[in-house]
Amino acid sequence: QQQVKQSPQSLIVQKGGISIINCAYENTAFDYFPWYQQFPGKGPALLIAIRPDVSEKKEGRFTISFNKSAKQFSLHIMDSQPGDSATYFCAASRASGGSYIPTFGRGTSLIVHP
């Protein structure tokens, strides 16, 4: 059972364009929604995260939009740069017995052409 669905699987954007990656979740108990960026040969790195009491969070060129009623959230990368080319994972987490266990989407491979 895939609890977090991520789309698209791959995305090609021109430099300066907007990259949009979408995720949908099923379990309403999730209360923390991070996005990770992973470069080849590296571990995932926390990029930005949001809690469901906020509809939008912006950090630099990265923005998370959150729609609690639709159980959807998305990552927007403004003014996309070739250095943003990486795989992006959304996740949904909830506390369980003192642990915060994330369920990850399957990832989106982003290529930004110069």
Added chain:
Amino acid sequence: DSGVTQTPKHLITATGQRVTLRCSPRSGDLSVYWYQQSLDQGLQFLIHYYNGEERAKGNILERFSAQQFPDLHSELNLSSLELGDSALYFCASSGLAGGNEQYFGPGTRLTVT
């Protein structure tokens, strides 16, 4: 650099063998999470330790086990290895037991032949 270290970087072994992967969390972090990343399963949570105690288990096979030592480093032991165990194994550390900000290490690439 996340401050989390993992060794070895690469590991090639044969089916049926046993290996140990090592993780050192960021300075001061008490929580260590282990994950498996494969093409068919994606990124999957395996197990969580906090200050030496097991706190949560995910999709971890019975052939796999882990522990966290008094100096807070953790080891993931994989035994009776199968071809399907070939994957990237990541650990992540967090400052709190239920800490939701997790910092991933560079991973260990395991190849079972």
